[in-house]
Amino acid sequence: MIKQVAVFVENKPGSLRDVTAALHEKKVNIHAFACFDTPEFCIFRMIADKPKEVKSVLTAKGCVTKICDVIAVELEDELGGLDGLLDTLADSNISINYTYTSFRRKHQIPVVILYTEDIFESESILKRKGFHILTDIEELNG
Amino acid sequence: MIWAKEETYSREEIECIQLRKLKETVSYIYEKVEPYRRKMDAVGIKPADIQKLSDLQKLPFTNKSDFRDNYPMGLFAVPKKELVRFHASSGTTGKPTVVGYTRNDMRVWTNNVSRIACMGGASSEDIAQIAFGYGTFTGAQGLHAGLENIGASVIPTSSGNTKKQIMFMQDLGTTLLVATPSYALHVGEVIRSMGLDPKEDLKIHIGLFGGEGMTEPMRDEMHRIWGDQFLCTQNYGMSELCGPGVAGECEQLNGMHINEDWFIPEIIDPETGEVLPPGSKGELVVTCLGKEALPLIRYRTKDLSRLMYEPCACGRTTCRMENLSGRSDDMLVIRGVNVFPTQVEEVLLKIPEIGPHYEIVVERKNRLDVMTITVELVDDRLLDSYSKLRELESRVRKNLKALLGLDAVLKIVGPMSLQRFEGKAKRVTDLRGDGL
Numbered sequence: 001m002i003k004q005v006a007v008f009v010e011n012k013p014g015s016l017r018d019v020t021a022a023l024h025e026k027k028v029n030i031h032a033f034a035c036f037d038t039p040e041f042c043i044f045r046m047i048a049d050k051p052k053e054v055k056s057v058l059t060a061k062g063c064v065t066k067i068c069d070v071i072a073v074e075l076e077d078e079l080g081g082l083d084g085l086l087d088t089l090a091d092s093n094i095s096i097n098y099t100y101t102s103f104r105r106k107h108q109i110p111v112v113i114l115y116t117e118d119i120f121e122s123e124s125i126l127k128r129k130g131f132h133i134l135t136d137i138e139e140l141n142g
Numbered sequence: 143m144i145w146a147k148e149e150t151y152s153r154e155e156i157e158c159i160q161l162r163k164l165k166e167t168v169s170y171i172y173e174k175v176e177p178y179r180r181k182m183d184a185v186g187i188k189p190a191d192i193q194k195l196s197d198l199q200k201l202p203f204t205n206k207s208d209f210r211d212n213y214p215m216g217l218f219a220v221p222k223k224e225l226v227r228f229h230a231s232s233g234t235t236g237k238p239t240v241v242g243y244t245r246n247d248m249r250v251w252t253n254n255v256s257r258i259a260c261m262g263g264a265s266s267e268d269i270a271q272i273a274f275g276y277g278t279f280t281g282a283q284g285l286h287a288g289l290e291n292i293g294a295s296v297i298p299t300s301s302g303n304t305k306k307q308i309m310f311m312q313d314l315g316t317t318l319l320v321a322t323p324s325y326a327l328h329v330g331e332v333i334r335s336m337g338l339d340p341k342e343d344l345k346i347h348i349g350l351f352g353g354e355g356m357t358e359p360m361r362d363e364m365h366r367i368w369g370d371q372f373l374c375t376q377n378y379g380m381s382e383l384c385g386p387g388v389a390g391e392c393e394q395l396n397g398m399h400i401n402e403d404w405f406i407p408e409i410i411d412p413e414t415g416e417v418l419p420p421g422s423k424g425e426l427v428v429t430c431l432g433k434e435a436l437p438l439i440r441y442r443t444k445d446l447s448r449l450m451y452e453p454c455a456c457g458r459t460t461c462r463m464e465n466l467s468g469r470s471d472d473m474l475v476i477r478g479v480n481v482f483p484t485q486v487e488e489v490l491l492k493i494p495e496i497g498p499h500y501e502i503v504v505e506r507k508n509r510l511d512v513m514t515i516t517v518e519l520v521d522d523r524l525l526d527s528y529s530k531l532r533e534l535e536s537r538v539r540k541n542l543k544a545l546l547g548l549d550a551v552l553k554i555v556g557p558m559s560l561q562r563f564e565g566k567a568k569r570v571t572d573l574r575g576d577g578l
Contacts (some may be wrong), residue, residue, distance in 0.1 A: 006525040010555050041554055043525050062558035095207035097527060 001069040001123060002137050004113070007044045008064040009035075017132050019044060026057050031140045032113055046081030047072070047102055047113060049137060069105040071114040071123050072102065072134040085112060085131065092125045094118075120135065145260040145292070146253065148403040149458045153451075156459070159403045161195050168192050168201070170439045174219035175554075177203065177212050177229035178439065179326040191326075198406065198429060199417050203440045205294050206234060206289055209382065220435050231381040232480040236545060238278070241381050244434040248287070251384045254401045255288025258390030260454070261399060262350045264318055266293030269345075272312060273321040273329070274353060275301040275479065280385025281353050282476070285320045294318065301325065303476075306437050311344050318348040322478040323376065324577065325355040328509035330367035341369030349374035352386055353478030355466045359576040361395075375513065376461065377509040382441055383428055389463050394455050397462030404431050408440070409449055410456035412470035423448045425470045426463060444471045450504060471492065472570060474504055476511045483570055486515060486550075489541045495521035495534050499560045500572045506578065515542070516553040518560055 009015050011093050023030065032126065033046040051067050058065040075081040089096065094116050102111040111134065116122045123133055133138070143152060148159070166563050167188040171178050181202040182188070191197060210218060211234055215222075216405050226245050230238040252483060264270065270289045274282035276298060297314060299307055301321075305560065307329055319326060326349055340346060349372060351365065356364075356376045364374045377390035379397050388405055389398035400407050405428050409418045412425040426447045430438045448464040474481045483502060490500050497518040517538065524530040535552045536570050542550050 006522075008519055008525060008556055010559065038528065041531070043528065043531075063524065063556055064519050064522050066525040068526065 001119065002072045002114075002134055003067050004070040005046055005048055005051050005054045005058075006066045006068065007046075007058055008041060009044045010041050011039065016044060017064065022057050022061055023048065024056060026053065028054055028057075028110060031101060031137065032111075033114075034098065034100035039114065045098075045100070045139070048135060051137075068115075069119060070117055071116070071126070072140075073112050073113055073114060073126055074104070074132040074134070075110040076106070077110050081110070082112070082133070085126075086128050088126065088131070089116075089122070092122075094125070096120050102140060104139065105141065143260050144457060145257040149257060149399070149401075151403075151459060153459065155282075156402050157195055160419065162196060162432065162536065163403070164195065164406065164429065167429070167431055167433075167437050171219065171439060173401070175217055175437065177208060178202075178218055186328070192499065195406075196302040198408070198440070201439050203249050203415065203442050204438050205426065205442050206382070206444075208240065210234060210237060210238040213237050215440075218242055218435055219437055220244055221483055224534065225435055226282075228278070229280045229381050229385065231280070232482060232546070233287075234482045234487065236485065239382060241384075242435040243384075247384070247433055247435050248534055250404065250432065251284060251387055251397075252287040252291050254384065254387035254404060255284050258291055258377045258387055259285070259288050259294070259350060261390045261392040262377065263348045263373045263393060264289060264292060264294055268348065269297065269316050269319040270294045270318040270320060270350075271297040271299055271316040272305065273301055273307055273319065273325060277556055279479075280379070280473040283383075284385040284387055285350065285352075289318075300450075304329055308333055308336070308338075311346060315345045316351065317345050319346055320350045320352075322516060323349075323351040323360050323374070324352060324354065324506065324509050324511065325478070326374075327360065327363060327367060327578075330364070331509060331571070334367065339369075340367065341371060347371050347373060350390075351376045352378070352538070354475040355577070357465075357577040359578055361577055376465070377408075378445075378466070382436075382438060382444060383430055383443075384433070388428065390449045392454065392456040392458060396454065397450050397464050399451075399454070399456075399458050399460045399462050406431065406535045407449055407461065409447070410442075410443075412444075412446075419481065420449065420451060423464075425468065439449045444469050444473065446470055474502075474513075474570065474572065476504060476513050476548055479546065481513070481546055481548065485545055486542065489545055490515075490517060490538070493534075493538055494539070495519065495524060496554070497557060500569060501560050503571045503573065504571070505535060507561055509578075511574070512551060513548065514551040514553055515556055516560060518557045519554050520557055523544070 029049045031047045097115045213274045227243040241494040276282040375391035379386040380389040389400040408427040424444045450462045501516040503514045
């Protein structure tokens, strides 16, 4: 499992940029992010280097920020790869709360970030079914 | 028509009644209401010191905070078994302001409202639809009793459900509408949007408005929407004083006639408490005469107005108060409901996920008041999912609704987003302007 950072962002021009500017300044690399349309505010979720530092930088800027565990699972980069993963989850009656994508830079392998009600249970099921679960953000560089 | 002969008494006659009742009231309150007796003792005034009307100025004020400090019934002068009715209005914090009535108080109140209804053109011929919210607020029950008392037929529709209001207007032939002026404008617009012309298709020709102030631009708009024949008057009261029935406009539309044989008005400087010379604008202070359950002396209404003693063309001789021009405190009137920012604050402080800072914006959209409260999120646990944030939002709204009886729009922002104040915080922005 790896760490995700979630930030509360108000829905106004430049608010997301305030977050990325702070991270840029601290030379934080963002490997994946997700942010969807909501009327008043959004939760900006990301996988970034040095999550603890990200949290302290953003908290100091006055952002409500939270770190949590998410599952990062490798996909086969072939037709039906995503379908195979979702089939396994559906088969095990696991409901996905949200999901977004990333990739392993050097190996060009797609990675799916997943959050479910019980991520420990979900992780062990995926492992048993032969999926490769990332355990370190560094792996995304590899 | 003029309901009571007291409305046309000469100044000497009115003052004679006032002095007699004032002496009785002061003796009564001194004997029966301990908190006020202590106030009088603190300034060394005894009932016997009140010998002329101007001696009223020697008496201490009563404030809304006295209701809070003596909650719920510490200011009452009679035992509970003498009471036949309770009402309640907003307090400055979580506890409401509770008022009570004896049977005789109810009789006086009803007659005072009947006077106001007649001033506004009502008669026994009228079919009166009351679109004030029933419940513990005094408005609906007060107008209900006062209108029934003059022989009008009352339809107690209560507030809201505009389509049903219009159905009753059409089917029962309503001639008189009791509402807040902004709701009357809203209903009128809905009627027009249904392809009806209120002037042609309905029989309503009298509006008795209260619960919030009606500005002159609102009155003009009322005529535009409801037709020129619509006689719209406003009236004044507050639950502490009895409810509606303190003062009302006559067809001359030149200030609200005060029922002076039951209420003595004064205008003071809200800063110093000094009584201002006749004709000055300032805070209205009212002394209730002859009230049994809840006698009140020099109650500070916090409403800003001016008194006019010139005779009125309607034939009434009672003094008139100019339409309200604001408040000397931060109370808001939202959809006819009195709201104190401190009430909102109290609700917010009990919710740990948000910070202590807040901002209130009141606007009028579609003729209806909308209150938006902005709060700062402080608890990072809510970032797990949108549903947790939504749950927070609905919990805050539910708690506000439970205390204020009003729906608010909630806006959640990040910490430190709201302005910080070094001195007195300015947390309320009222964008309603002329009320339209």
